[in-house]
Amino acid sequence: GAVVSQHPSWVICKSGTSVKIECRSLDFQATTMFWYRQFPKQSLMLMATSNEGSKATYEQGVEKDKFLINHASLTLSTLTVTSAHPEDSSFYICSARRLAVEIDTQYFGPGTRLTVL
C-alpha cells in the first residue's frame, strides 16, 4: 500500500511553455502533499505544501505565480510550471501524507524529470 504516482515521468518542453505535473495517491487519501525539487547530486528542496481544498503554502524563495499548485481532491495534486525557462530544468518529486494514518510519514512519487530547451 501507500503508492504515489507521478505523471509524466519525464517531459521536454520549449522555453516559454507551461508544463503540468500530476501527483496521485493511488491507494490512500492525502489531505497534504508536498512538492520538492532535486538538483543533481543535491538534496531535496521543499518547494511547497499542498493542502486539499485550500491554497498551497510556498517556501521562501519559491515563486507562487511561476509554480502553480492545485490540490483539488484527496488523491490528486498538480504542479504547473508556467512560462518555463531552462533554469527550471530539474527533477520534481511529490510526496503524500496519509490521512489519519502515520501522519508524519511521507510516501514519495517516482519523480518527473523536466528539461526546458
Place this chain on the structure above:
Amino acid sequence: AQSVSQHNHHVILSEAASLELGCNYSYGGTVNLFWYVQYPGQHLQLLLKYFSGDPLVKGIKGFEAEFIKSKFSFNLRKPSVQWSDTAEYFCAPMRSYIPTFGRGTSLIVHP
C-alpha cells in the same frame, strides 16, 4: 532556520563492512526523525523512523539508527553491508509536519 548536516557525502565500502552515516540537526523541541533511501533509478523509500520511545530504531534490510537527543544526532548504522545497499541515503528531521532533507550520502558497496 532548521538545518540538517550529513557528514559523509560519499562512502565506498566492500561487502560485509560495517556502515555508519552521521546525521545532525540544528533545532530543539519535539522532532520526528526519518531516514530515506533512494536506490538507483527508483524513488525515495522510507528506511526507518523515530517518533518517541526506544532511541534505537530498527528499520528495513537490517538498518538501524540511534537517536541521541543531547547530541542532536540520528546516525544510521548497518553491521554488514551488501552490494544491494548501494544507494543514496537521506536524513530528514521533521518538525511541525515539515521535513528538512539533508544533502544525502552516496553509498557504493563493492562486491
